[in-house]
Amino acid sequence: MTTQPDHDDAADGGLHTPRGHRRQRGLDRRARVRSAANATGGVLTLTHLRELGVSYDETRAEVDAARWHRVGRRTISVVGPLPASDVALGWRAVWDVGGDACLDGVSSLLAWGLTRWSTDRVHVSVPRTARYHRVDGVTVHVLRRRGRVVVGSGVPRTPPEVAALRAAMWARTDREAATVLAIGVQQRIVHPARMLAAWSAIARCPRQPLLSRLVPLVADGAQALSELDFAELGRARGWPEPDRQVVVTTPRGRRYLDVRFTRYSTICEVNGVQHYEGMATMDDALRRNAHAIGGDTALEIPAVALVLDPDPLLDQVEQALRRGGWQGPTHVLR
Template sequence: MLPADDAAELDWLAFEQSGVLTTAQATGLFSEGMVRGRIRSGRWRSICRGILLTGNGRLTRDQQLWVAVLTVGPGAVLAGVTAATEAGVRGLRRDPLHVLVPAARRAARTTLRRLPIDMPAVRVHRASILPPTHVQRARPPRTTTARALVDAAGWANGVDEAQSLLAAGCQQRRVLPEELGEVLDVLPRAPRRQLIRQTVSDIAGGAQALSEIDFVRLCRRHRLPVPNLQEHRVDAAGRIRWLDAYWREWRVQAEIDGAHHMDVRQWAADMRRQNDVWTSGDRILRFPAWLVRARPDEVAEAIRRALMAAGWTPAPPRSAVPRG
């Protein structure tokens, strides 16, 4: 609850930091003896060296975030998937907590130790470039959503996870592809920079799901024309429908089915949607997302045959092009 206007400084500080204080903050308000007395009596709780809780219960999520930031020290901000989650991006891993500190500042170990059992692991990252425009004024402070997702993609365990993070932020309308690109512009040495740049470009072109991003990469890798993504069409009832991928020049369309198509009712509804689309003269291809990723050569060959049947002529292999 919001403290009263005449509340003590401790009440306001505890409110702003969810009841988590540094020892220096506590001893700035009380004597060391009074602080030790509150801990011994059980009114307060010692979380780890230098960090106190003005209560004695289990740590809440907000308190865990404050412990992470205050333990790392001055200049620390929530970052990566932790900051993105706090910004409202859903479906991301909650643990460990990621914290970013300026590279010039000596911080604790990469992963903090000696934390209580109700505190998740804290992973510390260093940043040589962290302009004020990349920091969100929040409680606790965190990087902006765009910076958080770029960092998270660089720190991800693999390429698929990196692309999923970027796609999730854009698909949920928490960040724009242009904002991600602006962050990359000032981070010339960001991990996976080229991959992130290409993924952002694909998202800006309409690929907002990981399956669609994989589909665009597949087309480029097999030297197939890149389709228009999320193309809208009008069905027989005059309603606007959206196609996953459409080669307008050759009137070939492809639908990429995600995991939700394992639901028979959802699959039937989507089939009715596809059949209702005005497709006079169009060729329709349909691929499950897992096939795009597991058997790309098979998918590419099916696309190639459909495009060639519709009049597309593949470019000759580079080695076959005569030299002037």
Template sequence: MSPADLDFLLFLQDGVISRRQALRHLTEKAVRHRIVSGRWQAIHRGIYLASGGPMTVPQRRWVATLAAGDGRMALLGGPSALAVLGMRGVDTQRIHVLIGASRQHRQLPPGVVAHRTRRVPIEDQHRMGRPPCTMPARSLVDAAQWARSDRDAAAIIAAGFQQRLVAAVDMAPVLERMTHVKRRPLIVEAVADAAGGAESIAEMDFARLCRHHRLPEPSRQVARLDPAGRRRYRDVYFEPWRVHVEIDGAQHLEVASWYADMRHHNEIAIAGEILLRFPAWIVRHKPDEVMAQVRAALLAAGWTR
């Protein structure tokens, strides 16, 4: 192969190359010369960096996928795949890779986390990713099941929908295949909330929660579509005390939606009213915490028990 082929491979892989790949283009002597001369760095067993500087985040991803794949390419998964796919706000400190369930354990570079899986269906593979990674829907499910807490899992599902990385139609077949995934009921719930198709907040009946906690019933409960077309339950309103409660299925990370919300909140504040906001997951799973805050707001506004 020509030197141009090697240069192109290094360009595609952000300057990272495995020994197996290098020997397709160079002799062993030529590889050793590049390392001894300092042109290449030996980053990990059988993995080289074709420069002398510190590694960038993209280069760390390539090192991870080549090291975990034993010179070939393992798939990045979960939050690492989401970062490659353009999702904002995901953890880039640790790099997550998928390896075969029967793959012999080997030492990986610092900060690389390997997750064993029986197989990754071809429809869940994004082989054109740089580096190769799982498809958005599979990545989101894995990120949720690997999250540190249920709250983080629900938040990352909401963020994936809000950033338009996935739609409900993308998530359904992945969840059908992954029947034993950790936190599956929670993930299904979070998908329904973010997609706006389950009307879960209406089913939960905020007024019933208020009665259970011996709070006054809200005057009205109104569903509306936000600027991005998502269903949001707004104006759970305690009219005598001018207290609003908003329950969101998805969090807002886009500038336009963020400003629209800020403007709405400002309008409520200007009118001298109180606004409380809760994600749907918290209302469903921690209702006591939510009702305690609603109670405090009502008391501050003049309600007496």
């Protein structure tokens, strides 16, 4: 007598056959791994995979089938052939460099949530005594005193105030250094007081003279300092002494003008970095001022420009003073 099987293998895709069980185990394994990789941007190390119960042979089978991809010395991507996000690139850098590496500089700021900034390199730091590996796309900074590393939720990284200072030190240009400091504070990633405290602990560094002026400006203990810088630059050009903090009445009420050359109908507002989104507005200020020169002229002076590149704005103030009747010593306009 013929008996019917208790279950139709064809109806369930053959999952109850030995081959079906193996396929189901593979599906379960991949789902388990993807779930674990969600927090790291889709990448894991070989050690992580072993801890998840995935053997070396099973990992190699997934890579050979192009479902997973080897993207570094220790790193496997389970979502595609390349790390798909800044999060994945950060974890890959830390794992593959080794040597107790952590994100630092601008890469640490990005991990803390910095926006409207991009970089083509991942920056990590390691202690001077570390043994580490070079990795494509990663810049390794070997530091004598690295300080505290934040480990916990997310990729290991330096605190925001330290990261911002190092980002400025390692920036390609002075303008980029000022920009990354400014937007870190503007976006409230970096706490100004903590940045000042971290700066006071640094004995020497690249861009020491520049950063000694920029850090207080960006932390905005700075408005008075900015106005003093403006006054010194004006005296060097032979300008008349202006009136300062003049009270005027406007339709919106009383306000203070930072600098007013009353006799020459010229007003200058020295604005700290809280007025700006990045440094692109330095160029915007130059353009707005160019349109404003003439009549009773009001010019804006970004405070950071007084440190980075003051001459173009000072030239505009001088043009406005001359339009107002000043006939002092001639300065060669650029």
